[in-house]
Structure formats: C-alpha cells, structure tokens
Amino acid sequence: MLRIENLTLKYEEKLAIRQLSLSIKAGEKLAIIGTSGAGKSTLLAHLYQCLKNDAAYSSQKQGLVEGLSTYHNVFMGSLSRHHWSYNLFNLVSPFKLPLSEVTLLCQELELDFPVSKRLSELSGGQRQRVALARALYQQKDIFIGDEPFSALDPLMSRRLLDMVFERHNTVIMVLHDKSLALEHFDRIIGLKQGQLHLDARQDELNSQLVDDFYSDVPPPAVSPILTGSDV
Ligand SMILES: Nc1ncnc2c1ncn2[C@@H]1O[C@H](COP(=O)(O)OP(=O)(O)OP(=O)(O)O)[C@@H](O)[C@H]1O
Structure with missing residues (x-):
C-alpha cells in the first residue's frame, strides 16, 4: 500500500x-x-x-470549530462526499438523514447530549470523541x-x-x-x-x-x- x-x-x-x-x-x-x-x-x-x-485523520490538534455545534463538527467529516450546495443548506438547517446518522454515531461514542450542543461547552474527553466521530464519518478505508x-x-x-x-x-x-x-x-x-x-x-x-x-x-x-x- x-x-x-x-x-x-x-x-x-x-x-x-x-x-x-x-x-x-x-x-x-x-x-x-x-x-x-x-x-x-x-x-x-x-x-x-x-x-x-x-484516509481519515484524527490528529492531536483535532481542528474542531468552537462556535459550531457537535452535529456540524461531525458532519464536516463528510464534506467531500457532497456537493457544496448540499453542504451549505445543511449547515443552515440540517437534513434528516445526516442528522440521524450523526446522532446515532454520537450515541455509539457515548456522547449522551443533544448534537446541537456547541463544541465550546464540551469537556476534553467529549471533544476527543467528537473529533473521532468526525473521522469515522469520513467513511474511509484507512484510519x-x-x-x-x-x-x-x-x-x-x-x-x-x-x-x-x-x-x-x-x-x-x-x-x-x-x-x-x-x-x-x-x-x-x-x-x-x-x-x-x-x-x-x-x-x-x-x-x-x-x-x-x-x-x-x-x-x-x-x-x-x-x-x-x-x-
Ligand atoms: N512545528 C514545529 N516546529 C519545530 N519543531 C517541531 C515542530 N513540531 C515538532 N517539532 C519537533 O520535532 C520533533 C518531533 O516532534 P513530534 O511532535 O513529531 O514528536 P512526537 O513523538 O509526536 O511527540 P509527542 O509524543 O510529545 O506528541 C520534536 O523534537 C519536536 O520538538
């Protein structure tokens, strides 16, 4: 490889x-x-x-966006899979499918709060799992x-x-x-x-x-x- x-x-x-x-x-x-x-x-x-x-990359620096919600931070993992207009509309008002996918993924990662919660309100361990969720949501062959x-x-x-x-x-x-x-x-x-x-x-x-x-x-x-x- x-x-x-x-x-x-x-x-x-x-x-x-x-x-x-x-x-x-x-x-x-x-x-x-x-x-x-x-x-x-x-x-x-x-x-x-x-x-x-x-490859999906989860770096030490994480690169999460403080002012955005957990949902939006995780959704960023899939930006390259969609047209820019889909990404833009979804940013303003989340579509049902990605919202349910991200919610489920966050539950699997034991992030047991609403995905609308802002990143700035999360603990270090929670942020690390949001970064991991974003990498998993890229759905790549290599991690x-x-x-x-x-x-x-x-x-x-x-x-x-x-x-x-x-x-x-x-x-x-x-x-x-x-x-x-x-x-x-x-x-x-x-x-x-x-x-x-x-x-x-x-x-x-x-x-x-x-x-x-x-x-x-x-x-x-x-x-x-x-x-x-x-x-
Ligand atoms: N941006 C940078 N500018 C200058 N030197 C750097 C920079 N980043 C890392 N280094 C230096 O390069 C070397 C390797 O750093 P690196 O971060 O790859 O190590 P590491 O094994 O990942 O360390 P850690 O376990 O502490 O994360 C170190 O001596 C470090 O000081």
Whole structure:
C-alpha cells in the first residue's frame, strides 16, 4: 500500500525524522510508539499526506470549530462526499438523514447530549470523541489516528478502538498505552529520535520487547528489532 525510503523530515534546522524506511501493507493494524518528541506525530502527518485520498485523520490538534455545534463538527467529516450546495443548506438547517446518522454515531461514542450542543461547552474527553466521530464519518478505508483516546478511560478506549477496527481496513495509530498496542495491533513500530528502533509483528510481539524498547536495552543479536539503517 505504501513504501517510504530514507525519509528525512525537518522543521527548519530541527531534524524530526532521520532516514526512515517503512512499508505498510493494506489491512495492517499498525501502532506507533515512542517517547515524547521521538517524531511520531511528524511521521503520522507525513503518512496522511501520502494516503489522504483514502484516509481519515484524527490528529492531536483535532481542528474542531468552537462556535459550531457537535452535529456540524461531525458532519464536516463528510464534506467531500457532497456537493457544496448540499453542504451549505445543511449547515443552515440540517437534513434528516445526516442528522440521524450523526446522532446515532454520537450515541455509539457515548456522547449522551443533544448534537446541537456547541463544541465550546464540551469537556476534553467529549471533544476527543467528537473529533473521532468526525473521522469515522469520513467513511474511509484507512484510519490514521494520533493518540485518539488519550483523554479517555481504558474501557472506553478499547470499545472505541473496536469501532475503528470494524469500520476501517487499515489502521495506523500513535499510542501511549502499551497494553492497547500489544493486545489489539498486529504490528508495532517504535521511534527514537526520529529513527526506527523497533518493528515487530504480532507473532514476535511481547511485553518485554516493548519494555526493552522504552528502557534502551540494546536488541539481541537475532531479533525482530531493526535499526533505521537495517531497513
Ligand atoms: N512545528 C514545529 N516546529 C519545530 N519543531 C517541531 C515542530 N513540531 C515538532 N517539532 C519537533 O520535532 C520533533 C518531533 O516532534 P513530534 O511532535 O513529531 O514528536 P512526537 O513523538 O509526536 O511527540 P509527542 O509524543 O510529545 O506528541 C520534536 O523534537 C519536536 O520538538
């Protein structure tokens, strides 16, 4: 589905990704881990740029509109599926079908208040679920998420991850929750200082491998761990 070779990304002089090579297959459930500043969001934004025709993106910044209702924020996920005039009329007075679709989706995400409620009145966890609802409402084949559950409790995170998996063929997600990554994803990659230091598939994955990655234990001689220069 996607192959990147020797990718280097910078912010002015600051190197964020260094000579990173990576292949992603259609259908993969790929978690990206790493400490703060390792380059996860930068890599994810790049992957989205490469795949954006087929991908929904839930970024850390969320990009929600404060002055609009929950309904309108979620509906924005579908703007590209409709003619501009449909979008305009729906903005002024919501049509029945999208209104019922968005209401149902919000209920599934446990947003148990009227969808007319303004974004500015919502909590952090509620906003995060509105951003997730907007990404789900894009109805794309690929889901790209940057810590989409960071403000949610573990039980809800698992339930919403199941929803994401049910509705997307390929999932690429930055996660801080180690057990969520280990239990649900079929591949985990780990970044350190912009380089790939871990790339392990489901049959190779275990908790120790992830702990070693975080605690700077050097990889054994024969292991699924690859350095940036190996791939
Ligand atoms: N807009 C920017 N301008 C300059 N440097 C940036 C910018 N955004 C990120 N960086 C730097 O690039 C590096 C990678 O940042 P990035 O946000 O990709 O890391 P991250 O692994 O996603 O971190 P976190 O887990 O804290 O979100 C960091 O050193 C960060 O300081």
